[in-house]
């Protein structure tokens with residue numbers, strides 16, 4: 001079963017992808033985490049992407065398509081995969097179809113721009129393993145330290161308020177049209193993304209059960 005997590009930046013896609021992948025024994029493909037790891041390791045693909053990411057813009061489709069191809073060639077998807085943060089444009093959605101990636105469900109987390117801007121101030125990220133936390137809603141066990149790998153948590157460059165506003169504008173202009181694309185295919189399920197992490201994951205699991 002392959003599932004797309006859709007929603008604006010900060011809606012909880014990464015957190016919920018993690019919860020669902022554990023619950024359902026699925027792998028996770030996060031293009032954002034792959035790009036951040038490439039930046040940390042100073043690989044050309046990361047250094048090329050960094051200028052777009054820092055400005056809150058999308059990385060060009062051909063770069064993302066390359067990353068997805070590479071991932072599919074080097075990973076066994078097992079029971080299936082949760083796609084977190086990809087596709088983000090209609091061209092990327094069409095590319096997945098062309099590559100024969102069967103999408104079973106698209107979960108769209110709904111949350112207002114105002115709520116996102118408020119949330120992003122508290123987000124902390126582990127640049128080593130990609131785990132995300134929130135100082136209030138989803139704090140790490142030890143303040144400022146990743147539960148999973150012990151790395152120091154940081155505030156992402158692109159989580160700064162002005163960049164968040166730009167990312168929201170980009171989401172509405174370039175990513176939101178995907179909702180129509182998957183609604184037409186009968187695969188879209190919208191879920192309220194404003195509740196707690198636990199409540200939201202319960203809603204997502206229920207939404208998936210209803211679609212089967």
Ligand code: AMP
Nearest residue numbers: 031032052053057058059064085086088
């Ligand atoms: P994320 O961690 O998913 O919020 O992604 C962080 C940033 O990485 C985005 O703001 C984009 O600049 C870039 N990015 C990640 N995934 C994609 C994608 N599928 N298409 C284009 N840019 C992406």
